[in-house]
Amino acid sequence: MSRSKKSARIxxxxxxxxAALVIIAVIAWNYFTAPSAPVIGTAEFYFFDVGQGDAxxxxxxxxxxxxxxxxxxxxxxxxxxxxxxxxRTIDVAIFTHPHEDHIGGAAAVIDNFEVVQAILPDVAxxxxxxxxxxDALEKSENTTVTAGxxxxxxxxxxxGLRLELLAPCSTGYENMNxxxxxxxxxxxxxxxxxxxxxxxxxxSEILDSASLGAxxxxxxxxxxxxxxxxxxxxxxxAISPKYAVISCASDNSYGHPHAETLSKxxxxxxxxxxxxxxxxxxxxxxxxxxxxxx
Numbered sequence: 001m002s003r004s005k006k007s008a009r010i011x012x013x014x015x016x017x018x019a020a021l022v023i024i025a026v027i028a029w030n031y032f033t034a035p036s037a038p039v040i041g042t043a044e045f046y047f048f049d050v051g052q053g054d055a056x057x058x059x060x061x062x063x064x065x066x067x068x069x070x071x072x073x074x075x076x077x078x079x080x081x082x083x084x085x086x087x088r089t090i091d092v093a094i095f096t097h098p099h100e101d102h103i104g105g106a107a108a109v110i111d112n113f114e115v116v117q118a119i120l121p122d123v124a125x126x127x128x129x130x131x132x133x134x135d136a137l138e139k140s141e142n143t144t145v146t147a148g149x150x151x152x153x154x155x156x157x158x159x160g161l162r163l164e165l166l167a168p169c170s171t172g173y174e175n176m177n178x179x180x181x182x183x184x185x186x187x188x189x190x191x192x193x194x195x196x197x198x199x200x201x202x203x204s205e206i207l208d209s210a211s212l213g214a215x216x217x218x219x220x221x222x223x224x225x226x227x228x229x230x231x232x233x234x235x236x237x238a239i240s241p242k243y244a245v246i247s248c249a250s251d252n253s254y255g256h257p258h259a260e261t262l263s264k265x266x267x268x269x270x271x272x273x274x275x276x277x278x279x280x281x282x283x284x285x286x287x288x289x290x291x292x293x294x
Contacts, residue, residue: 039160039188039287046282047221048081049275050074052249052256053101056194056221058185059085063157066093067183067194072104072129079105079112081280089114091156092163094148095133096196097180098125103133110136110143119148121168121179148181150209160287162186164214167198169205177224178202184217188287191216193239195223195230203235218290219243219283222265226257236264243271243283243292250276 046057050070167182180196220241223230282293
């Protein structure tokens with residue numbers, strides 16, 4: 001079977017699933033302001049230093065969630081990091097959008113670990129990196145592939161971890177970044193928002209779609225590596241995080257993070273962590289307090 005046919009088959013399946021998810025999404029929003037479920041033990045939130053890209057991991061005693069897998073150049077690194085942490089099965093892998101710096105390591109992850117569920121946005125790409133990911137998903141017969149959209153809620157494992165998808169809120173974006181799946185991970189009273197590369201348009205839709213209480217978070221993974229095109233004042237104010245994490249490479253050609261974004265974070269008295277300065281970053285939550293791991 002040709003790559004184009006394989007791509008079409010998976011994308012058609014995703015579109016079929018996304019239609020069903022519209023109905024689910026309407027119901028799911030009702031849960032976004034529900035009281036937090038009881039939690040067991042602790043949750044660890046990892047932000048890996050993969051250079052100019054994104055790769056994050058959430059781990060509880062019985063659950064592993066991967067959000068993005070960095071660029072292709074970091075494939076060996078991300079696989080080694082997961083092995084080092086003792087990961088064998090990834091319960092949920094969310095690949096926020098089909099840009100190389102977010103899905104470059106996806107095929108290596110899928111080939112080396114059991115992935116139970118993979119969640120992608122309802123958009124296709126024509127790049128070889130995207131096709132490699134599709135090939136890996138096709139070979140991984142036990143992986144369920146679904147389309148993610150605003151309103152979806154996923155209860156993961158039995159420790160009380162909940163994933164709330166805040167975006168994408170629409171279809172037919174001109175900018176691929178705005179297809180980014182934005183995730184709010186909730187563990188007890190703590191929450192972390194992963195913005196992917198969502199830009200101001202997507203942020204505005206999130207603000208229009210969700211109640212403000214559903215956006216509060218302790219940590220914000222800053223959108224688009226700290227670009228000025230993301231992290232609007234309104235979005236930042238609604239989330240009101242204590243910490244911000246920016247994933248980027250040292251001396252990258254894009255100038256990330258941009259000075260305007262850093263100034264906004266400073267004005268809000270938010271403590272900023274950066275992978276280009278701090279390397280791998282880890283936070284630990286007991287369901288009540290979340291803080292950097294020493």
